[in-house]
Amino acid sequence: MRAAIDLADADGLEAVSLRKVATALDVRPMRLYGYIAGKEELLDLMVDAAYAEIRATGDGWREALRSHAEATRRAAHEHEWLADLLGGRPQLGPHALASGETVLAALGDVDVDSVMPMVAAVKAYVIGAVRREIAERRAERATGMDEKHWQAALGPYLQRTLATGRFPALATVVRDAAHLDADQTFRIGLDFLLDGIEARVSR
Amino acid sequence: MRAAIDLADADGLEAVSLRKVATALDVRPMRLYGYIAGKEELLDLMVDAAYAEIRATGDGWREALRSHAEATRRAAHEHEWLADLLGGRPQLGPHALASGETVLAALGDVDVDSVMPMVAAVKAYVIGAVRREIAERRAERATGMDEKHWQAALGPYLQRTLATGRFPALATVVRDAAHLDADQTFRIGLDFLLDGIEARVSR
DNA sequence: CATCGAGCGATACAGTGTATCGAAAGATAC
DNA sequence: GTATCTTTCGATACACTGTATCGCTCGATG
Numbered sequence: 034m035r036a037a038i039d040l041a042d043a044d045g046l047e048a049v050s051l052r053k054v055a056t057a058l059d060v061r062p063m064r065l066y067g068y069i070a071g072k073e074e075l076l077d078l079m080v081d082a083a084y085a086e087i088r089a090t091g092d093g094w095r096e097a098l099r100s101h102a103e104a105t106r107r108a109a110h111e112h113e114w115l116a117d118l119l120g121g122r123p124q125l126g127p128h129a130l131a132s133g134e135t136v137l138a139a140l141g142d143v144d145v146d147s148v149m150p151m152v153a154a155v156k157a158y159v160i161g162a163v164r165r166e167i168a169e170r171r172a173e174r175a176t177g178m179d180e181k182h183w184q185a186a187l188g189p190y191l192q193r194t195l196a197t198g199r200f201p202a203l204a205t206v207v208r209d210a211a212h213l214d215a216d217q218t219f220r221i222g223l224d225f226l227l228d229g230i231e232a233r234v235s236r
Numbered sequence: 237m238r239a240a241i242d243l244a245d246a247d248g249l250e251a252v253s254l255r256k257v258a259t260a261l262d263v264r265p266m267r268l269y270g271y272i273a274g275k276e277e278l279l280d281l282m283v284d285a286a287y288a289e290i291r292a293t294g295d296g297w298r299e300a301l302r303s304h305a306e307a308t309r310r311a312a313h314e315h316e317w318l319a320d321l322l323g324g325r326p327q328l329g330p331h332a333l334a335s336g337e338t339v340l341a342a343l344g345d346v347d348v349d350s351v352m353p354m355v356a357a358v359k360a361y362v363i364g365a366v367r368r369e370i371a372e373r374r375a376e377r378a379t380g381m382d383e384k385h386w387q388a389a390l391g392p393y394l395q396r397t398l399a400t401g402r403f404p405a406l407a408t409v410v411r412d413a414a415h416l417d418a419d420q421t422f423r424i425g426l427d428f429l430l431d432g433i434e435a436r437v438s439r
Numbered sequence: 440c441a442t443c444g445a446g447c448g449a450t451a452c453a454g455t456g457t458a459t460c461g462a463a464a465g466a467t468a469c
Numbered sequence: 470g471t472a473t474c475t476t477t478c479g480a481t482a483c484a485c486t487g488t489a490t491c492g493c494t495c496g497a498t499g
Contacts, residue, residue: 050454050455050456051455051456051457052454052455052456061478061479061480062456062457062479063457063458063478063479063480064477064478064479066457067477067478071456071457072455072456072457117324119367120364120367120368120371121320121367121371122371122374122375123368123371123372123375125393125394125397127397130397130403130406131402131403133403133406134402134403134404134405134406137405137406137408137409138404138405140405141405145408145409145412145413146413146414148409148413149409149413149415149416149421150416150421150424150425150428151428153365153368153421153425154361154365154424154425154428154429156364156368157361157364157365157367157368157425158357158360158361158364158425158429159364160363160364160367160368161323161359161360161361161362161363161364161365161367162356162357162360162364164322164323164324164360164363164364165323165326165356165359165360165363168323168324168325168326169326171325172325172326190328191328194328194330194333199334199337200333200334200336200337201337201341202337202340202341202343202344203333203336203337203340205340205348206340206348206351206352209348210348210349210351210352211349212352213352213353218352218353218356221353221357222353222356222357222360222361224432224436225353225354225357225429225432225433225436226357226361226428226429226432227432228431228432228435228436229427229428229429229430229431229432229433229435230428230432232431232432232435233427233428233431253485253486253487254486254487254488255485255486255487264447264448264449265448265487265488266447266448266449266488266489267446267447267448269488270446270447274487274488275486275487275488
């Protein structure tokens with residue numbers, strides 16, 4: 034599993050193959066099946082290992098949810114392949130459960146029936162936000178490699194398409210709106226969600 | 237692309253191979269490269285085609301965002317493979333842009349700098365929520381196949397793990413909290429988010 | 440009618456995950 | 470100490486995957 038994570042960190046998830054993991058461990062490929070049931074289980078183990086770093090800190094439900102969200106995002110920045118795997122399968126490994134425990138422990142004084150929807154909503158938001166963020170980062174890395182303004186980076190295609198006048202509202206927003214960076218976008222969306230939760234919970 | 241969607245609808249995304257698509261079209265595999273650049277482009281085309289059904293309806297920003305979210309979820313229910321692809325790469329195809337246009341058009345009277353964060357947050361939530369929902373649905377289908385209560389469905393493992401006492405908060409929530417169905421969970425989270433947006437936008 | 444060019448597809452290559460089964464090694468019984 | 474049994478191990482094989490290469494075929498042009 035550690036070998037697989039190293040491979041994925043270096044060259045992405047599609048670089049993880051049982052054969053490469055085996056050679057990294059100086060072992061014959063079939064030997065891996067003595068420890069894992071197949072590749073899917075290996076991926077699950079990788080995700081669970083990543084959850085070891087995802088913990089909630091601070092007091093109160095809001096700070097717990099916020100810190101858990103930021104920790105998840107941080108882990109995905111460190112291991113971009115996590116964005117490909119998060120939410121893809123239910124995570125019930127020990128580290129994932131321990132991670133959930135840290136956030137639920139901080140929600141002790143919240144109505145028990147509200148806890149699940151709250152953390153489910155935050156987790157859903159984080160998964161989607163991180164996915165989009167990593168996807169955009171990869172696209173920037175693939176094309177451009179240096180240009181900061183994605184308008185120019187993703188090239189003539191969008192410019193041309195927006196110039197057709199078929200998407201007036203989209204063109205207006207792209208032209209007139211301030212473009213926030215990834216950190217701001219993530220935090221604003223998270224604040225939206227936490228504000229909405231606060232309004233319903235404390236009422 | 238239509239052939240690929242049929243394959244994915246029937247047997248999941250991993251059943252989509254260029255060879256199978258080719259034989260479905262009664263064509264030799266290499267012939268496909270006259271129309272697409274590779275498999276990734278085919279997947280992008282599939283996603284863009286799915287976006288054709290994802291539109292925002294109704295008046296006002298809240299109803300636009302809500303309907304867009306529900307439409308996305310509906311599309312993912314009809315094409316479960318969409319959950320695997322959503323958010324994985326930036327979507328700039330014509331149908332995806334047209335989909336975004338319908339929601340942005342309904343946000344005309346919102347401060348232009350607030351528009352992007354609003355739709356980004358909703359899209360992120362939807363992607364994550366749908367992913368988790370489909371993942372859970374698949375897990376239920378794989379194990380059990382009939383049991384409604386996932387506590388029993390995912391078997392002795394969780395029961396045993398929770399019984400260890402290492403995750404007291406988790407155990408309490410699982411035992412005491414009401415378990416909502418997927419529809420309710422999705423809508424509650426979406427309402428959290430829309431409420432939070434409303435609080436910040438109209439202020 | 441001949442030549443050329445472009446579209447096409449058979450073949451090939453380097454991979455992938457995993458099933459099978461013979462060989463080796465370790466543990467047990469005498 | 471030897472013989473049997475059992476468990477562990479790995480080489481090989483299979484059915485796939487996406488895609489590069491390149492010779493062939495066929496239609497259009499001179």
